[in-house]
Amino acid sequence: MNIENATSVTHFVLAGLEIQADLQIFLFFIILFSYIVTLAANLSIIIFPIFYFTLHIPMYFFLYNLAFLDICYSSVVVPKMLIDLISQEKIISFWGCMLQVHCFHFFGSTECVLFAVMSYDRYVAIAHPLRYSTIMSYNVCFGLALCSWVIGLSHSSIHSIMTSRLPFCGPNVVKHFFCDVKPVLSLACTDVSFNVKLLVRITGTLTVVMVVLILLSYFFIFKCLLKIKTSQGRLRALSTCSGHFTVVTLQYGTALFTYMRPKGSLDQERSAAIMFTVITPALNPIIYTLRNKDMKNAMKKLLKLSH
Incomplete structure (x- = not known):
């Protein structure tokens, strides 16, 4: 694909949410509240181990990574978006836009x-409770987490680099409230069909592969549950998976809806993005906390220490 570097655009204008002016302040406080909840809840999960040492197990190591990703993902x-809701000019620099594209997909795909x-x-x-600490050793956990970050970085770099190399000659209005790949590609003054296909195929393939791996894990978890004879034992095993399953359904359902369709309405794209960001x-730490006994105990202990 031969593309001349004819970019003359130095900044982009974000169209925003395109809602009535009298609703913007109301939406500002709703989103601000959700963002504060996101920061407070996820930071709490990160600092819980300081006060509750029984959380020093692999499950919570991954949960700390998830909490950190949620903070970064939302902060991108x-x-x-909050600034743009109360300002007249919704401007972002060219490279600021490319950075937002990169970070959004970096943290999002790492989380997937x-x-x-x-x-x-x-x-x-569930399958090997007695050997759990041995199988999921620190080195294994660190390696798996590192692989997640590396795959996320590789995935986002493909899209951000290819998008930044396209020529942008105007117009420069991004029909979204942030710089995502699809709205930005639509502004390039060249044929971007290859980029769109690449986005759908790479992101779609990554999402489908991860969904298959998750379904395989839950298939084997289900087989293990059938071998547990007592209902109490089954409920205890299910409780360790319920929070994860709920969060996965929210995350992957939205990802499949957004990026595996070559075309979609702007309102659908914005709704999915609000769900993501x-x-x-904000829901992830709440779901994990409410469905996990150790997390609730850690929260109670932390609250007692604060008084």
């Missing part, structure tokens, strides 16, 4: 891979 989009890793961790915990990062 939400602060800029991490969910697959966490499903394998849950399988080992505002709602899911």
